[in-house]
Amino acid sequence: MGELALAVVLAASILVASTISVEVGFSVALIELGLGVVVGNATSVSIPDWLAFIGSFAGVVLTFLAGAEVDVPQLRREWKASASIGVVSFFAPFAVRGAARVLRSRLEPSAGRDRRHRALDHEPGSRLRRARGERGSTRRSSERSVRSTR
Secondary structure, three states: OOHHHHHHHHHHHHHHHHHHHHHHOOOHHHHHHHHHHHHHHHHOOOOOHHHHHHHHHHHHHHHHHHHHOOOHHHHHHOHHHHHHHHHHHHHHHHHHHHHHHHHHHHHOOOHHHHHHHHHHHHOOOHHHHHHHOOOOOHHHHHHHHHHHHO
């Protein structure tokens, strides 16, 4: 898809998102994000440099606008609630991932062991040694053969 066609598709999706937000009463930003995911996955185009720049710039502007809408007197009155929401929303993904890992290790006791030993599969020559039935490194194997001949 050419850059002009991509720009037309993006402009049309923004127009559709704006129309849907007016009719439904949702935030236009949420609908644009959802529609962007759908259109991006449906067309699977490579992102040109100018579009990456616009996306980065829009992220900065969106962050600025979110900060500009903060009601400072209300934030001072309700700082405990704001701080607790911020702390929980920061640590919640780590807690969920940790709980999932603990749950997985209890359901599959060998899951952690397999993950540790999977890294050894990428050691040069490890598959070849396993195919030959050798264990350990080649240095130890050669040391064993030298010791057995003495």
